[in-house]
Amino acid sequence: MKKSIMLMGSFSGGNYGDSIVLTSLLSYLETKSFTEVYIPSASPKDTEKLLKVYDGPLKLNYIDINMRRTYGYRFFNKQVIKSLKNIDYMAFTAGTIFLRDLLNPRRNFIFSVVLLLLFIRRRNVKLMGLFVGVNEDIKRYSGAKRVIAKKLFNSFDQVITRDYESYINVKDSFRHIKVSRSYDVAFYNLLKKNENLPISNQHGRTNIGLNICEYLGKQVGKEIDSNDIKNYLITVSQGFEHVFWFHTTKMDENFVRDHILFDEKLKSQSIHLRLYEDLQLEEKYKEMDFFVGMRMHSLIPALAFGVPVIALNYNDKVKSLFEQLQGEKYVKELDNLSGLSLEGSSQVGFTLSESQKKQIIQNVEDIEI
DSSP states (O other): OOOEEEEEOOOOSBBBBHHHHHHHHHHHHTTTEEEEEEEEEEHHHHHHHHHOOSSSSEEEEEEEEOOSSSSTTTTHHHHHHHHHHHEGGEESSSOOOOOOTTOOTTOOOHHHHHHHHHHTTTTEEEEEEEOOOOSGGGGGGGGGHHHHHHHHHEEEEEEESSSSSHHHHHHHHOSOOEEETTTHHHHHHHHHHTTEEEEOOOOOOOOOEEEEESGGGGTTSOOOOHHHHHHHHHHHTTTTTTEEEEEHHHHHHIIIIITHHHHHHHHHHEEEETTOOOOGGGGGGGGGEEESSHHHHHHHHHHHHOOOEEESSSSHHHHHHHTTTOOOEEEEEEGGGGGGGTTTTSSSSSSOHHHHHHHHHHHHTOOOO
16 A cells, blocks of 8 residues: 655755654655655755655655745645645654744744644544654643643654653653654664674774764753863874764854864864765765764764764763663763773774664564554
8 A cells, every 4th residue: 555654854954963864764664665755845955965865766755845935834835735635644753743832833843733733634644753852741731731732642643752751751641642762763774774784893093983063061051161072082083094074064064173173183184074965975984993973863873884982972862872772881971071081982982783783673663654
């Protein structure tokens, strides 16, 4: 039976994290008998250009939802509404299910979702959450907010959360909802593509990959001294011939160039990879002997490619993932870098075992839609 789906998420280019989620979801949907996917995007041409690496059987349709070019707020435009008659499923993805600023439609996606549910309930469209974050404590909701949250989640045929905390949040609040977890879906495509990839040379001292994002200081609830990060990266890169910077956004790249690359030796070794512009650059992970990263979606490919990894925790999503994978000792707290003993720190990193890789793939394929 042929099935079509619309993916409602942040897929407008400029963020490698969104792109890796999208490509992995496409790989996942192939296994579930889907044949056609509708992708709303504020920059359809950029999204299509980014997905030139996709060569699977799914037919991809791009919908323009740029508010400057289309009628209505975000997803409430003519192209989306017209497409509803062609789809069997609608999936909200990549952290879009949340309930802050409940009645502010320009700040809260939930307002649009609730209205959209009222509209599509007259059609036979099943709702899904794929790789979603539910970060507020639902159990604390009361009054109208509690009623709306319950109505929303009861409308979903399937919810797959992006992290363990979101899974527990939904599961404890609405026990009857069909909910699965977690980061497995994000790993899925990369692991499937690299099932026969030989294990990386963990004793090599040629190439080190680094990722630093601009979310520092008060943005993540911590006062971070960029000098501590800079000194740590200089030390951890010692002995490697080349330093590859895996930039997931333009802002990340600007931050590194403006605040990190003052050391002349490090600067001379540096090679900048703009993953946010070219997904094909993720193949460079295969050449890395070691990887140190902050952003979740810089770490996931490194793990999938078998590169030894050290994670710098700026957000508990990172810590949570490594705890699930029994790799928590390889997580370094950003606000404690100056107190770490750096001697030998670039010698050992976390890698996924073959059994873990197989289990992640199986976990995803066991999810029933």
